[in-house]
Amino acid sequence: MKIIPSVLLVDDDVSDLVLCELTLGRTKRFPRTFRARTGEQVLALFTRAAQSSDPPPEPFPPDLMFVDVHMPAMTGLELVDELLRLRTAAIVPVLPPIVMLSASLDPREEARAVAHPAVLEYMAKPMRVDAANRLADRLGREIGS
Amino acid sequence: MGEFFSKLLDTSDFPARWHCGNWSDGHGWLHIASDVAVFLAYMAIPIVLAFFIIRRRDLPFPRIFWMFVAFIAFCGLSHLVEAYIFWNPIYRVSAVLKLFTAVASWATVAGLLRVMPRAVYWRSPEQLEREVEARTRELEDNRAELHRVNLDLTHANEDLQQFARFISHDLQSPLRAIGAFVDILRERLDDSMEQEDVEYAEHITGGVERMKALLQDLLLYTRTERTGRMEWIDLGSVTRSLVEGIQVASAGTSPTVEYGDLPRVFAHEVGIRQVLQNLVENAVKFSGSSPARIHISGRTTEEAWEIAVRDEGIGLDTRYAKRIFEPFQRLHLREEYEGTGIGLSIVRKIVQIHGGEIHVESSPGQGATFTFTIARPTDNDTSGGSA
Incomplete structure (x- = not known):
């Protein structure tokens, strides 16, 4: 089974974060998720990790990011x-x-998102379990079953 | 020269024309009859012309016509004198008359040359009629188009009203059901619910509450439209009563609102009061840790009244300055600042109804200044009596 060890969830809406974590949890293929609530927080995470000479604290850097389109x-x-x-x-x-x-x-909105060179794909909320599984199959790392 | 005029009517220096040369009767009378005929015609023409000029007050270039009258009349008189000279040789009178004729003729030439450029472009009645027809057709087309746009607007407005009813009833009722049944479930399962279940139930309740607030504000936004009548209102007294209301409502940590001379404006009073109230409330909300200090000022430019609401609060990143006037756009997390993000969009809508604009100048931590304009009406707009 393929897993994605570390996932960063970016959403201002706590209910959506909880829902997303529940869905990912049900697949048992995303062992570690961590949250950011705003774009500014994410940028701070990345630049701090890049500027610091120490190895970044786990679970950074993430192996995958989910980003909400609509944030304040x-x-x-x-x-x-x-x-x-x-x-x-x-x-x-x-x-x-x-x-x-x-x-x-x-x-x-979907067209704009998928056209972006740094965007892998676009998903409608709430995320479905099979969509999460498909992502793990596509991007995950093989671990002993 | 003096001798010429003193002997003006003296004929002793010349023979009568009949006695000057060898005239046959036929030849002489041909001259006389023709000159008299020309004289009569040349007198008839100016009389008719003069009648015409007097009757047609709208005649273009009337002075030129009067010049024609004078010059033709002089020509006619010259011919009469030519005939008269066959019996009475008034050659001096004849010379003076010819001089007058020459002056009148050249004055007419000069006048003609002067009006010629304008006369060339003078439009004939047919031309004018064609133009009027074309304009009339254009107007009728415009009226039809206006009628169509008006119908469209009426339909759009009906749609909007229907949408508002839909928001206030149809969307609310399933939401109320969700909220009520979740509450019932929570009561019934109270003892058996795990901590996580309680948390999920709270997410549902929170979502329902947010949805209610969103619908309410959407309704508010939709119903913000052109209503009531425009009138002269004193911004100073509107602001004073607004500030008193705020200070009563927030006894204790009362915000300081200062305002200088504010202009009288022609506007919807309810709308403008709403604009000021939302801006002041916005300033209070984002005042940061210290009590809000707000300054309201106004000035009058040629086209508009310009009102500025300045605060010393947390300010904002101007990257997002445009976005904050869109409905439901927020710059902060919900737990930091409450609200759906409708207030400033209603402000902008009302300002736009007044033909004005709004913008914000700010930088983070440095306060913000919201400046809006109210278009000054032309005289026609305000002179409509009590309407």
């Missing part, structure tokens, strides 16, 4: 823009695959 102040896509800028400027050595999450029914 910095939106999900603005956050991804910023992360890509940090990566391009070589301030951040590597970016994890990013999955955008949204409850929006607007198809243009």
